[in-house]
Amino acid sequence: MTAPPLQTFGPEIWTADGPQTEVVGFRYPTRMAVIRLGDGGLFVWSPVALSDGLKAQVDALGEVRHVIAPNALHHLFLEDWRRAYPAARLHAALGLAAKRGDLAFDGELTDAPPAAWAADLDQTPVRGCAITTEVVFFHRASRTVLFTDLIQQFPPGWFSGWRALVARLDLMTQPEPAVPRKFRVSFTDRRAARADLDRILSWPAEQVLMAHGAPVLADGRAFIERAFRWLKG
Template sequence: MLQSFDDGIWIAEGPIAVVAGFRYPTRMAVIRLSDGTLFIWSPVGLSNELRAAVDGLGPVRHIVAPNSLHHLFIGDWQAAYPGAKLYAPPGLRKRRQDLVFDGDLDDDPAPIWSGEIDQVVVRGNAITAEVVFFHRTSRTAIFTDLIQHFEPGWFTGWRALVARLDLMTAPEPTVPRKFRGAFTNRAAARAALRWILAWPVEKVLMAHAAPVETGGHAFIARSFAWLLT
């Protein structure tokens, strides 16, 4: 359920999420900070097994929704861990007025994790603003929906055709066409991408693609070459 990804960072696969008939696998990340507390990125469905595994790593103190689309389970986690702080990306407070957020995510990391996790908001996209994180110890960049990949056969029927046209089943993970077309402010997006490319990235985690464990910096540059040119 909970798998070690690198020093101080774990991942867990969650249940399938269905959006407009499209099936999406879900993945979360857990980062243990130097004070022993846990940073939960894009939490998936909270089962008893997953909760026991997470509790075995340390106390949950920070729950992060990385964009306005990845919020399905944050309420369950907030209820399970009332001592944790819940952080909202741009646009999510309005969408989830049923929740009480303790902070907002922007380009400046919260002081508690600023020495260990960097972040930048990729703005200018009409679908969602996504907060991309960088775990310094493992040199891991963490994307949510901006980079995706699904194996051939994951989608069937007309959805398989849509996925192919959208580059969701391209030879390697890349930015889907729907997200490319939704960048109404490419200057803002380029500025964020230059920030990301300044990080010494070796690995890349994504919510909807297999992790990239080597050559992460070059991989990100390839994925966004269409934006940089």
């Protein structure tokens, strides 16, 4: 497997695009982020498939201490990272530990960042969604908000045939990254979601990184407000 190159995304944050995965017949690109914390340890968000080349690039940045599964959908490659970095702590979003009983998680992500990364990142779960409770992060040094699946965008021509129609109806191919329709209708507790969104909007975001979509490199807070306008209405 060819190593996806780590790319600098901002101060102390790098990204790598991994191989595609398939979910119910739909191809998804994969993307991870590596953040170097103030103590020199590495925080690995939504890890992609691990190759020898990618491992070498990550190891050159520092010691992997935290591996993050930010929702219950992004777990395909956790076992490989656990095996490669047995001393790292594996952190799971709500619901994933029950789904992956074969993995020993070290902690569940809450609305308060643990001391290990509280100086570098803030976080909040976005509650009220029946599909998954996604934990959204804010990296202070790069002023980057990290979404996993709640915001997505696929380029023109990515899907074909009936899949292209489904993707269009699901708002996955909008001109600007958007919250897919399936997520919008699955919010059964919008009051809770709005409270979590208010916290996200309190962050001085400039950039937005997502697992499936082109990053937003400027005016991140305004972009997030547009993407969730439907929730505030």
